[in-house]
Amino acid sequence: MTDVAKRLDLSGVTCPMNFVKTKIALDSLDQGDVLEVVLDEGDPISNVPRSLKEEGHRVLKVIPHGETFIVHVEKGRV
Amino acid sequence: MSEAKPFQLDPNESRKVGYIPQKQIDYYALRLHVIAGDLSANQLKAVAEVAEKYGRGEVHISTRQGMEIHFVHASNLDTARLELDAAGIKMGACGPRVRIVMGCPGSATCKFGIIETKAIAKELDRRYFRTDTPYKFKMSVTGCSHNCAKATENDLGVMGGLLPAWDKNICIDCNLCVNICPTKAISKQEVNGKSEYVLEESACINCSVCTLSCPVNSWTASKSGYTLLIGGTLGKIPRLASVLKKYIPTEEELFNLVERSIDFYRKNGRKKERFGHTLDRLGLETVKKEILGE
Ligand code: SF4
Ligand code: SF4
Ligand code: SF4
Numbered sequence: 001m002t003d004v005a006k007r008l009d010l011s012g013v014t015c016p017m018n019f020v021k022t023k024i025a026l027d028s029l030d031q032g033d034v035l036e037v038v039l040d041e042g043d044p045i046s047n048v049p050r051s052l053k054e055e056g057h058r059v060l061k062v063i064p065h066g067e068t069f070i071v072h073v074e075k076g077r078v
Numbered sequence: 079m080s081e082a083k084p085f086q087l088d089p090n091e092s093r094k095v096g097y098i099p100q101k102q103i104d105y106y107a108l109r110l111h112v113i114a115g116d117l118s119a120n121q122l123k124a125v126a127e128v129a130e131k132y133g134r135g136e137v138h139i140s141t142r143q144g145m146e147i148h149f150v151h152a153s154n155l156d157t158a159r160l161e162l163d164a165a166g167i168k169m170g171a172c173g174p175r176v177r178i179v180m181g182c183p184g185s186a187t188c189k190f191g192i193i194e195t196k197a198i199a200k201e202l203d204r205r206y207f208r209t210d211t212p213y214k215f216k217m218s219v220t221g222c223s224h225n226c227a228k229a230t231e232n233d234l235g236v237m238g239g240l241l242p243a244w245d246k247n248i249c250i251d252c253n254l255c256v257n258i259c260p261t262k263a264i265s266k267q268e269v270n271g272k273s274e275y276v277l278e279e280s281a282c283i284n285c286s287v288c289t290l291s292c293p294v295n296s297w298t299a300s301k302s303g304y305t306l307l308i309g310g311t312l313g314k315i316p317r318l319a320s321v322l323k324k325y326i327p328t329e330e331e332l333f334n335l336v337e338r339s340i341d342f343y344r345k346n347g348r349k350k351e352r353f354g355h356t357l358d359r360l361g362l363e364t365v366k367k368e369i370l371g372e
Contacts, residue, residue, distance in 0.1 A: 046258050050291040059293045062253045069257060 002060060002072055005033040011068045015043050019051050022073070026057060029075045034060065037071050045069045094208070096169030097155055100148065106155055107138070108147040109170035110162065111207070114181025114199040114219065114227075115143035117167070124165030132158040142216065143180050144170055174349075176206040176215045176340075180232065184221035190286050191221035192238025193304060201333065202236075206340065212347030212356075215340070216311075223285040230319045233353040234339060235307035236332065239284035239324055243300035244275045255288045255297060264288065284324065301325040304332045308339050308369075309354030309362075317354040320362055322369060338369045 008025050010018040022037050029035060039045050049059045049071065056076035063070040092099065096109035110125065117125070129137050129147045132154040138146040150158055159169060171177050179202045182188070184195030199219045206217070219236045220227035229235025251273045255264045263281035267274045275296075284305065288297040304326040310319030322339065326332045339353075342365065347356045357365050 046287070046291075049254055049258070049293070053291065053293050059252050059254050060250065062257050064257060 002034050004036045004072070005029050007036045009038045010044070011038050011040055013040075013044075015047050018044050019048050022048060022052065023055070026073070026075050031075050031077060033075050035073045035075065037073065038065070038068050039071055041067050041069065045071075049073075093173040094171070094175070095159075096171060098146075098172055102149070104152045105148075106150050106152060108133075108150050108155070108158060108162075109140075109172060110145045110147070111168040111170045112144055112178055113203045114179060114196050116181075116196070117145070121165050121167050124162060124167060128158050128161050131161075142178065142218075144178050146170075171208045174213050174215075175208050175210050176217070178207070179203045180216075180218035180227045182220045182227035184219070185238070188221055189290065190224055192240055192286055192302060193219075193221055193236070195219040195221050195227070195236075195238075198236055198304075198329070198332070201329075202336065205333070205337075211340070211344060213350050213352055215343070215353065223283045229307055230310045231312050232310050232319065233308070233343075234336065235310055235319050236336075237305040237307060238303075239305040240286060240289065240299035240302035241279070241282065241284060241325065242277060242288050242297040244277065245296045245298065246274065248294050249273075249275060249296040250294055252293060255292055258291055259288055260285065303327045304329075306332065306335050306339070309352075309357040311352045311354050313352075315352070315355065317352075317358070319354070320357065320366075322366055335369065338371070342369050 006025055006029060010021060018039060025035055039048055052059060052073055058074045058076060059071060060074050061072040098107040098109055100107055125137060125145060129135055132150045133147045134149040136148060138148055140146060179199045181195040181199035185191030185193055186196060202217050216232040217234045218227045218229045218232040220229040222238045229237045255275060256266050261281050261283050263278050265276050267276055289299055305324045306322040306326060307319035308322045309317060311317050323335060343353045343356060347353060
């Protein structure tokens, strides 16, 4: 399994705040570090990974977990 | 108003030029010509001015991106129309003819957009607006299967669409696509201990969700183009549009098929029969073959 540098539970946090919080968490990491975020089903899992891609980060894994998803994101170039 | 002669309007003629008689005697709604929901700020100012001068200072937005100025007295109709005309705003259409063309923002500004909607809407308008058809004829252009401009509810709809294909050499097996495809058209299968992502084409709605979101662009469009939809209508007898053809690659082919579709309706549609009901009366598959020239 991937080494996770930081974990963030964003269940119950709606768009776009979940993306904002994910970005802030990524800011404190180094390039190549992995952040684990929990995102709700529906809009959050549809939108946040796409926005992360647009910002140059890379989703590594998406694991369904009840009505949420555990998502591993690798921090891209700063 | 130079002459004070009593105003006479033939109801059919008035509808042609976008004057809709209200239930209040001698008052009309002025229906304006708008393409894909776009007006410039200056045009909006002119609309506002005309509404204040000749109406009751109110503007009504229709469900099809049209704009109407209500409560214009018959004696002011032509003056109001000329003032709008000077600002580059023509009248809309009512009655049994081609109505204003709707459109979503499309690929010019929307990240999901697969086609340039505005250019197509303008060209449809240029070719067909206000031309006669057996019954009202509505068209809409929407950039992708999110269908924001409701192409499936129009007599003729154009929608952007793509067919994704998966590249196993790039995929990092993240499992995102399986979890975000709106129709669950992608499934993950284990083949010799390796993950394969398989597309069920019949379930795919040709949106750009997987191609946009895949972190490494393992899903890309293998085909992309215009989907031509025919026979949609809401109103009294609702019917969603049927697909005539998908992945039409060029504008030329698209407009050729549009022409053949409208031509078929003009020749075969009965009075007060929407295109979709003509299709159902004559048999959808038979008509599709005829329009496609198969
Ligand atoms: S239909 Fe697609 S392209 Fe058009 S506005 Fe909606 S999401 Fe964007
Ligand atoms: S989203 Fe892309 S990388 Fe992830 S599993 Fe699907 S095809 Fe592979
Ligand atoms: S194009 Fe849309 S419907 Fe088709 S597989 Fe991709 S996400 Fe699913």
